Structures are given as structure tokens and as C-alpha cells.
Amino acid sequence: EPEVTQTPSHQVTQMGQEVILRCVPISNHLYFYWYRQILGQKVEFLVSFYNNEISEKSEIFDDQFSVERPDGSNFTLKIRSTKLEDSAMYFCASSRDSGNTIYFGEGSWLTVV
Amino acid sequence: ILNVEQSPQSLHVQEGDSTNFTCSFPSSNFYALHWYRWETAKSPEALFVMTLNGDEKKKGRISATLNTKEGYSYLYIKGSQPEDSATYLCAFNDYKLSFGAGTTVTVRA
Numbered sequence: 429e430p431e432v433t434q435t436p437s438h439q440v441t442q443m444g445q446e447v448i449l450r451c452v453p454i455s456n457h458l459y460f461y462w463y464r465q466i467l468g469q470k471v472e473f474l475v476s477f478y479n480n481e482i483s484e485k486s487e488i489f490d491d492q493f494s495v496e497r498p499d500g501s502n503f504t505l506k507i508r509s510t511k512l513e514d515s516a517m518y519f520c521a522s523s524r525d526s527g528n529t530i531y532f533g534e535g536s537w538l539t540v541v
Numbered sequence: 542i543l544n545v546e547q548s549p550q551s552l553h554v555q556e557g558d559s560t561n562f563t564c565s566f567p568s569s570n571f572y573a574l575h576w577y578r579w580e581t582a583k584s585p586e587a588l589f590v591m592t593l594n595g596d597e598k599k600k601g602r603i604s605a606t607l608n609t610k611e612g613y614s615y616l617y618i619k620g621s622q623p624e625d626s627a628t629y630l631c632a633f634n635d636y637k638l639s640f641g642a643g644t645t646v647t648v649r650a
Contacts, residue, residue: 432584463638471585471630471640484637519585526636527573527592534584 430454432533434520440539441510449505449536451520460503461521461530462495464488471519477503478526510540543567545633547641554621554648561617562644564631568612573634576605576616579643580627588616590634621648 433452441447453460462474475485477495494506503522507514517537523530546565554560566574573592577585589598594609602619618625628645632638 461637463640470642471632471638473637473639476637486637527590527634529587529590530575530638531587532577532584534582 430531432520432522432531434518434533434536436536437534438537438539440541443512443540444509447507447510447514447538449507449518449520449538451503451505451533452501453503453520453522454531455501457522457524457531459483459523459526459530460495460497461523462505463519463521463532464516465519465535466513466516474505474518507538510538512540514538515540543633543635543639545631545639545641547629547631547644549644550642551645551647554618554625554646556621556623556648556650558621559617559619560621560646561615562629562646564614564616564641566612566614566631566633566639568610570635571609571612572636574607574614575632575634575638576614577630577632578603578627579630585630588629616644618646621646623648623650 435450460477465471475489476483492508517535519535520533576588579585591607596607604617607614626648628643630643632640
């Protein structure tokens with residue numbers, strides 16, 4: 429069964445460093461998302477991406493964050509200068525269209541120290 | 542930010558017993574409600590996408606109902622098994638998912 433894959437599964441980074449989280453969405457999907465969950469809190473929406481551009485973003489997704497689909501298969505989330513409060517599990521997700529099932533990856537656990 | 546609430550936060554069930562729990566969401570501008578099953582260290586597994594008032598969906602021993610007019614959905618587990626132990630998340634879809642905090646189910650053998 430096709431699945432969303434994410435790398436790395438866990439990354440520890442120093443505050444102020446840049447981090448890139450990588451995702452390979454399901455191949456025939458058109459909508460891509462990043463969500464995150466800070467420990468003990470709800471899963472939160474960060475950004476959705478369709479047709480090579482951001483379709484919606486939350487207030488969390490500020491200038492420190494960016495997304496890119498550099499080729500036909502990868503979808504990346506970049507955090508330019510990490511802060512302690514960026515420590516969270518980051519989930520990539522994809523769907524065929526906006527109303528269908530959204531499939532999640534296993535997450536990338538980011539720890540900022 | 543949409544207010545999606547799930548209750549209870551956690552529950553313990555004896556193996557073989559049935560159980561249910563609730564997700565409440567804004568009843569205006571309804572588009573879709575998603576249910577996920579999430580085990581630790583795994584990706585959230587999609588269970589249902591519910592779109593119509595009165596919808597009832599079933600997957601094995603798990604089923605869900607939807608009331609969009611009053612803004613709630615129930616998830617039912619019939620004859621709980623230890624492998625049903627997980628956190629069950631609901632999410633309101635208005636072109637992005639707004640998640641509840643989840644109901645963590647522990648099934649005791």
C-alpha cells in the first residue's frame with residue numbers, strides 16, 4: 429500500500445540552525461501538507477501546498493518556515509533559524525484532492541537544544 | 542482556530558466490551574470530518590471521512606456516526622481487543638484539518 433515517507437525520523441539541532449525535513453508524498457496525490465504536534469498538545473496545521481504553491485498557511489507558519497517541492501517526488505519543510513519552541517513532531521501528509529482522505533507519514537521528531 | 546473537542550480524554554475498556562466516545566465540532570460551514578487511529582511511533586491511520594449528516598461508516602468492529610446539525614460524531618468500538626489500544630483523533634476539515642486532542646483507548650486483556 430502506498431505511503432507517505434519522511435526523513436529523518438529524529439533530528440537534534442542547535443538553536444539558530446537551519447533544518448530541512450523531507451517527505452515523499454504518495455505518488456498520484458496533488459495536495460501536500462505539513463502539520464506538527466508539540467508534546468502534550470494538539471496536532472496543528474502548518475501549511476498546505478497545491479499546484480506548486482502554498483494554498484493556505486497558519487499563523488505558526490511565519491517567515492522562518494518555507495516549503496518546497498524541488499522535484500516531482502519530494503516535499504520539504506525548511507525552518508531557517510530554529511527556536512526552542514520549534515521542538516515538535518512534524519508530520520507530512522498528502523491527499524488526492526482536498527476532500528478526500530489525507531494520509532500521514534510517521535513524523536519527524538525535531539529537538540532544538 | 543476551530544474548536545474541536547473530544548471526550549473523554551482517555552478510557553480503559555475490558556477486552557470484549559464495547560465503547561464509544563465523542564467528537565464535537567462547529568456545526569456551521571461543515572465540509573467533512575475525519576477520524577484517525579494513532580498508535581505511538583506510527584503514522585496516524587485514516588479510518589473514516591464523513592461528509593453527510595446522518596452518515597454512518599463502518600470498518601470491521603469500528604463504526605462512526607455523524608450529526609452535522611448539532612456538531613458531533615461518535616466513534617464506536619464493538620467487542621474491544623487489545624490491538625484497538627490507540628489514540629483516536631477526529632479532525633474537522635475546512636480545507637485544512639483542525640484536530641481534537643484525541644481519546645486514548647486502553648483495552649485490558
